[in-house]
Amino acid sequence: MRRYLVSVVLLAGWPFAGQAAEIAVNMAAADYRPATVEARVGDRLVFVNDDAQDHNVFVPTAGHAVDLGKQAPGARAELPLGKAGAFEVECVIHPDMHLAVKVVQ
Amino acid sequence: MRRLLPLALAGLLMSASGAAAGPERITFPAGYQDGFLRYLDVDRPDRKIKRIFYVNPEALTAAEAGAPLPYGTVLIMEDHPVELDGEAPRRDAEGRFVAMPEVTNVFVMEKQPGWGAAYPADMRNGDWDYAWFDAAGTLKHSDPERYAGCFNCHQSRAGRDFTFTFFKYVEDLKR
Numbered sequence: 001m002r003r004y005l006v007s008v009v010l011l012a013g014w015p016f017a018g019q020a021a022e023i024a025v026n027m028a029a030a031d032y033r034p035a036t037v038e039a040r041v042g043d044r045l046v047f048v049n050d051d052a053q054d055h056n057v058f059v060p061t062a063g064h065a066v067d068l069g070k071q072a073p074g075a076r077a078e079l080p081l082g083k084a085g086a087f088e089v090e091c092v093i094h095p096d097m098h099l100a101v102k103v104v105q
Numbered sequence: 106m107r108r109l110l111p112l113a114l115a116g117l118l119m120s121a122s123g124a125a126a127g128p129e130r131i132t133f134p135a136g137y138q139d140g141f142l143r144y145l146d147v148d149r150p151d152r153k154i155k156r157i158f159y160v161n162p163e164a165l166t167a168a169e170a171g172a173p174l175p176y177g178t179v180l181i182m183e184d185h186p187v188e189l190d191g192e193a194p195r196r197d198a199e200g201r202f203v204a205m206p207e208v209t210n211v212f213v214m215e216k217q218p219g220w221g222a223a224y225p226a227d228m229r230n231g232d233w234d235y236a237w238f239d240a241a242g243t244l245k246h247s248d249p250e251r252y253a254g255c256f257n258c259h260q261s262r263a264g265r266d267f268t269f270t271f272f273k274y275v276e277d278l279k280r
Contacts, residue, residue, distance in 0.1 A: 060273045062145050069151035082200015092269070095261050 020044065025089075025099060027051045027071075032089065032099035039103050045079040047071065054093060061087035126223035127249035128236035131215050134161070135242060137181055144274050148187075148202040153194050155204040157183045158270055170279035174266045176218050176232070184210040208240035214255075214268075228256045230267040 020042040026033045028050045037045065047057050049071045057068040057077055064087035068077040081103045089099035134141070141159035148155055164178035185204035188195040194202045213236045221232040235255040237245045246252070265272035 058269070059147075060145075060270050062274060062277065065145055065147040065270070067147050067149045067156070069149065080196075080200055082196060082198075092258065093261060095264065 022046050024048055027055050030094045030097055032097055035098065036100045039081050039101065041081060041084055041103055041105050043081045045081065045101070047077045047079070049073050049075050056092035058090045058092045059087050060090060067092070126220070126234065128234070128244055128252060129247055131213050131234060131236035133238050133242035134179055134181065134213065141181065145270050146201070150194060153187055153189065155185045155187050155202045157185065157204065159183065160271055168275045170276045174216060174268065174272065176216055178216045180214045180268065180271050182212040183208055211238040211240060213238065230256050230259050233267050
């Protein structure tokens with residue numbers, strides 16, 4: 001987890017407390033990587049389809065639910081994190097893809 | 106096409122209930138906005154809509170976490186356009202879309218004993234069937250072939266009794 005948090009900070013150029021971060025989530029081999037994310041309200045998840053097949057990001061958790069639609073290989077999809085809480089991310093097409101997200105203030 | 110032909114044939118068969126397989130055996134659940142439980146709101150940014158999900162109260166009472174959902178379960182997915190800020194959906198204080206009152210689609214899935222028997226095994230969704238209505242309750246499409254996409258997509262959730270949201274909702278309630 002620490003490795004991913006460091007990569008998030010570097011990706012976003014986030015040296016200052018309170019600045020929103022952009023957190024990349026890759027999808028190669030029909031697997032969300034990282035598989036867990038800790039973020040702050042105001043951050044954004046950016047799903048990068050670096051796989052060779054379509055994916056479809058879907059959050060079924062009440063209060064956070066969203067369907068980002070079909071995402072072709074090479075496409076990016078963004079999910080702004082507007083409220084604190086924990087939720088799960090699935091793929092409509094691939095039921096074994098899972099990502100756990102925790103958002104804090 | 107190979108998948109659609111069995112579906113067309115299935116539409117001609119009669120289920121155990123005596124009604125033809127397909128959307129016409131689903132009765133529009135009039136009054137659901139008042140009588141059903143609204144259990145989930147899903148934002149859909151690529152279509153600029155919010156989808157509101159409902160379940161009949163009897164099904165919610167009978168549902169058990171991790172178990173197949175009871176016969177008589179009726180699930181509704183209702184589409185609303187959302188308020189826009191320029192070209193982008195406007196978000197509330199928690200980052201959620203704001204639905205407009207207009208209802209553009211009402212998708213219903215219902216589970217009844219024997220309903221799956223009319224469908225070929227490679228496309229059957231347990232004993233579920235699907236129907237697509239407008240806001241007034243008029244069936245938008247009566248041709249069973251128009252529902253092949255419903256069956257194909259929901260097959261990915263066979264482990265959750267073919268539901269994307271309600272099975273998970275019940276599981277989360279019991280945590």
